[in-house]
Amino acid sequence: MLKRYPVTYLPFDLLYLDGVPLFDLPYRDRRALLDELDIGAPPYFPGDSGLLAATSEQGLEGVVAKRLDSPYRPGTRSPYWIKIKNLNVREVVIGGWKPGKGRRAGGIGSLAMGVFTERGLTYVGHVGTGFTDAALDDLHRMLRPLEVPYSPFADQVPWRNRWVRPDLVGEVAYTMWTDDQRLRHPVWRGLRPDKLPAEVTP
Template sequence: MRPMLATPGDPRTGPPAGASWAHEIKWDGIRVLADVHGGRLRLLTRSGRDIAVALPELQSLATVGEDLLLDGEAVTMIGGRPSFSHVVDRVHTTSATAAAQLARTRPVTYLAFDLLRLDGLDLTGLPWTARRSALEDLLDDVPGVQVPPVFDDGRQLLAATGEQGLEGVVSKRRSAPYQPGRRSPDWLKFPHRDRRSVVVGGWRVQTGTADRLGALHVGLPVDDGSGAAARDDRGRLRLTYLGRVGSGLAGRAGDRLQAVLRQVPVAPYPFTTDIPRPEAAGSTWLEPQVVVDVASLGITPGLGRLRQPSFQGVRPDVAPEDLLEVAP
């Protein structure tokens, strides 16, 4: 099963008002489905990767029941606020020994916000209110797991989360079923900053260096007209160009990303439109395999380029094809 996704809300009007909507804090973490069956826990990212070995502190979920499926967010709190970079580092861990050490020094909390299956019963067709009530009863006092609060006033919550430096608000229609894999208007997201996932199609060297990472060329998959991602004659994704990302690549973050990109095969130019020669100079084009998050001031009208983008982190939990639905 793939998680239900939220549709961007209208920032001019803000979260919807009225008793038919509930509002939650939008947490800056990694979306994870927690699947328990026969005493075994799988922690599944949006791409379907099982990261249970990386998060041993969440094994308490395996004791909650014999058969259940939860939707939630894995977060790492630093100074009382979620740190996206810290939780991404945890997700990359493949060594059980290293994961156990990190669980002690940089623990993850699982914020469970939906219950999709219990004791063999599919609950996705029930209204959100029924699933939420069952969730609260089920996850009472489970170590490492919390059920985040729900608020009635979304606009007040949006203002409060902005003051506290949190990511934003998700508004959910109380009567709505859970729609796996669908981006639904029954869930609306209102982030405080424009952060999006994009695909790396290449990189260019830093000026004055021979091989140091200076900027990323990024884009989004193109629809081939049938609802699938367009590919070239060798099966490689074709991307709409969204521009270069140079900010946020200094220091360890850039070094770690460059190590990831060195493992990606070099490939022909992957974008559907040509870019000016000066922008392409010193660039290496890659197979469109790596997804990263960038923060920006939005998209420049007409040009379709990210405005002042900055690198936020690699998203090993998201596959490039997952981004087709949000391509412009």
Template sequence: MSLPLIPPMLATPGTLPPAAQDARWAYETKQDGQRVVVYLPGDGSLVLRARSGDIVTAAYPELGPLGRSLGATPAVLDGEVLALDEEGRADFQLLQSRMGLVHAAGRAARRATEVPVHLVLFDVMHLGQRSLLKLPYIRRRAVLEELGPAGPHWSIPGALVGHGEQALRATREHGLEGLVCKRLDSVYEPGVRSRAWIKIRNMRSADVVVGGWLPGKGRLTGLPGAVLVGQRAAGRLRYVGGVGTGWSDAERTELAALLRAAETDVCPFDPVPPVAGAHWVLPRLVGEVRYSTRTRAGMLRQPSWLRLRPDLTPEESAADLPDDLA
């Protein structure tokens, strides 16, 4: 049968619901993967579409058997493709080695044996001949659990009703990306970034040493568009990423003056990062940044600037790089 194309419903960044409304919400772990809508026509096949609408089925051949899991019952499911690290946590860097293989079926099959993916299914929008979009979340969740599509490469993650503070704390304690809060009575809104779903990203902070900058463009011409930062480990300054957000106009102007005063021709990072157009500075400015997670190489993901730390010297700035990256 022909299944309806349904763009995924999106969550709005926010904070936990008020304590008085806690029991009206369900809490799911926020996953760090590739969002997909799963189309199961009921003939044993499946089609995976990314948020963009692009078909990405060929990149994940190990998910093919999911097409037979519901028998002849057509369905449209919502989920996320993950690549898991050795501790069972989603690792987006690992997944990136799979995402680009949509048009390379042979390579995708080989890579599947090296970096297998896992699909978490957290919603059902269509089943049989019936649209479920207008059903409340709690009923759609019950339908999904009754379907029970479990297999070696896919599963239904847990959802906790109420106890939002405890759920968020658990994600932080286990180093997970965050939490998604879903109102129990919420309908499925295709393609809408809805307040009925709230995402909370666990952010960490770190002290970093500024070692360079990249010129801004457009209205930022003449100002730093991003600063290049590192952390000291094993007696050297290791590059951990570029930070391009978090300043007011006044703060960016102040930072520009500090960077110009510290300019040097010598890169302070060891090893030298492959950053085109970089301007190097003496590594004497310390700042605090916020970030979500680190890559396996120790790079900061989604960093944003918090503040300068004039109270710290570069030698005093804390480094929390893994020992094997020092």
């Protein structure tokens, strides 16, 4: 099994040593103890301001910045550790919308996005974050007259949607393209009335 699915162990932190909990030690001390064990911990880069740009050049999502004096707090979001993402921006065509739930019930929950390829409108994911309530109301009003009974996408979309004619172009920020050609972690930025749908290509 391991030959088929090799596993690499990369320890980033040290929480116990010889049965002694290290949660309250500062990160710099926990990291020093980890490095002394010589068990393949990946490098870290204290104070390296060029690291984020380097990860962007390599197509990586970003970095996790940790304060050197930070304790380890399991199960909670800590202000001592911050995820900093490399964000890209691009246009997408709206091909449908998924009805909302909870606070968004009766309106739009997320938008089905696509780009035009040689196969036609090709699905690249859903975007459900980055909207204000006013933006969702405006989009709902604009999309209702565009509704059609069939999917405008050339490929299968893995959600039940309300389909629309692909007439509207929007802009999203995202971290990267996945291996199956989806936008990872897309965030809505607004409509792009200056763009024609046919101009939105990979």
